Amino acid sequence: MTSFKEKKVISIGIVSELTGLTLRKIRYYEERGLLAPGRTEKGVRKYSFADVETLMKIAEKREEGVQTAEIKEKLTKESNRRKIRDEMIKGQINAQFRMRK
Amino acid sequence: MTSFKEKKVISIGIVSELTGLTLRKIRYYEERGLLAPGRTEKGVRKYSFADVETLMKIAEKREEGVQTAEIKEKLTKESNRRKIRDEMIKGQINAQFRMRK
DNA sequence: CGTGTAAGGAATTCTGACACG
């Protein structure tokens, strides 16, 4: 269910290596609301592989000169689409169960 | 190819939370050769989700009183089986390619 | 707006060793 890809377990230094982004940039994109890493009790940021992928998309867009505000919109829309899709799948599964009764 | 699950990106503190094992135990199992985390250039240990799963298996066995040496054997055998299986799959895929030519 | 950097402090991890057994 909560797959590996979504688990917030990677610290920012490793994320930096994985994405090629500086710590400053990674923190800034969070500040601007483009992604939401987890935090340990002591306040240390933790990222998932999904976050790393998001950051790679952000990096591409930034290279194209796209501003963070626009990127944020695009990301929000994408996550909404994902949400709707997942709900539809859930609905289908539930429908299947009802059929079988 | 190099899937998320195998990537060495998790630090020992998080692994401890994920597995319920103390840092001491996690390091000791490594010392005994039951698993091989990666290291950053500075020497900080980094684990994969696969390592985390291995540690959970180790924890179970230890609770049953199995010694680390025995657990190590079992793990080695398992990884050999995995290796053989993967090679067979690779062989099959190659065979498919040859058929198509 | 987006990013770099120096600053001071806090949290994390590392190793080798002693302890118990």
Place this chain on the structure above:
DNA sequence: CGTGTAAGGAATTCTGACACG
């Protein structure tokens, strides 16, 4: 054998701010 712990040091991360623009 397997694990805890205290010890000292090194590496990592955090925040807020100044800089440039």
